[in-house]
Amino acid sequence: MAMIYFDNAATTPVDERVVLAMTPYHSDIYGNPSSLHAAGREARRALALSRESIAKWLGATPAELVFTSGGTEANHLALFGSYLAARETVEVPHYVVSQVEHHAVLDTMSLLTALGAKVTFVSPDPAGRIAPEDVVAAIRPNTVAVSVMAVNNELGTVQPIEAIALRVKEVNPRIAVHTDAVQALACERLDMSHSLVDLAAFSAHKIHGPKGIGLLYVRAGTRLTVGHVGARQERGRRPGTENVAGIVGFAKAVELLEAEWESRQAQVCAVREAFLSRVQSLPGVTLLSPHDGAPTIVNLSLAGTESETTLMRMDLAGMAASAGSACTAGTAEPSHVLLACGLADDVVRGAIRFSFSHQNTVEEAETVGVWMERLLTGHAPATLSRQ
Structure with a gap:
């Protein structure tokens, strides 16, 4: 029996x-x-055709796209x-960052803090x-950048990123606005040509593309200094031989996303x-x-349960979900996102993220719902029974 896979926010x-x-x-x-x-x-x-295809869907120019190994590298x-660009003119660069960011952003902030930057968490x-x-x-x-993700990867909360960008630019147009748009790509129709966002991270494996390939949108004129060297690929912004197969796969995934946009959104x-x-x-x-919130993510807390135990029981029954970000799976730490929202510890411990x-299918959703009802009443079966 095929697994019911409700962990699409992970991949x-x-x-x-x-x-x-x-x-x-x-191969060839x-x-x-x-x-x-x-051959080259x-x-x-x-590579050029793929870049043009993705740029068209995002409302960007091909020159504004930098291919990376994924969303984490793009955010970094x-x-x-x-930070490196700001250090040329600002002695102590300051960042404004939301508390509910992915660790790709939070861990980068920890690194920048160690290097002398200051961060205010909202x-x-x-x-x-x-x-x-x-x-x-x-x-x-001395604020040089603001970072707020477009769609939260644990709750599915859609952030008012354009309103945030507008307010920031009204205060100081030179402040760069960055958004982690990895989860947004599958469910938000983005148009960077009409956006005030300067930097946006994306990843192919959230839209049925391959792992190991992502990109960073860099608005023309945005100051960015490369932190590693060795070659001049990607207009000198990301050294290293490009992952051509991955980039072609990314472009194909975007092409399919565009062609099937309305039907995909309706199904989700x-x-x-x-x-x-x-x-x-x-x-x-x-x-x-x-x-x-985004239709792709639903986070629930089950009273009197521990998420790890529930997930193991689900796995044995042929269902896949998660307790939060895949990048922190396997740790004993509770979700920093849910704690930042002020939720009680017992609520956080029982939280499960379902992502679609x-x-x-609707049948899968109903089947998992029946299993959860039996779990909460003490009658959850060891294996899955389709409705």
């Missing part, structure tokens, strides 16, 4: 059409895109690069939302609605995600 299954598009670049088209011979030119052409490049409301006025209140004369919304209709009124269930894609 999505690679679409078979993406695999097919990538295959030639693992093997040239280094920096080489001048025919063929790889370089694939944005924030560390802005607290969210109970739904994980960051208020623009709180961001503005934290700005100082239907799955989320079916799931919530089954579980949110169950005794002992507390919905932690906001009702107006268009490949999920």
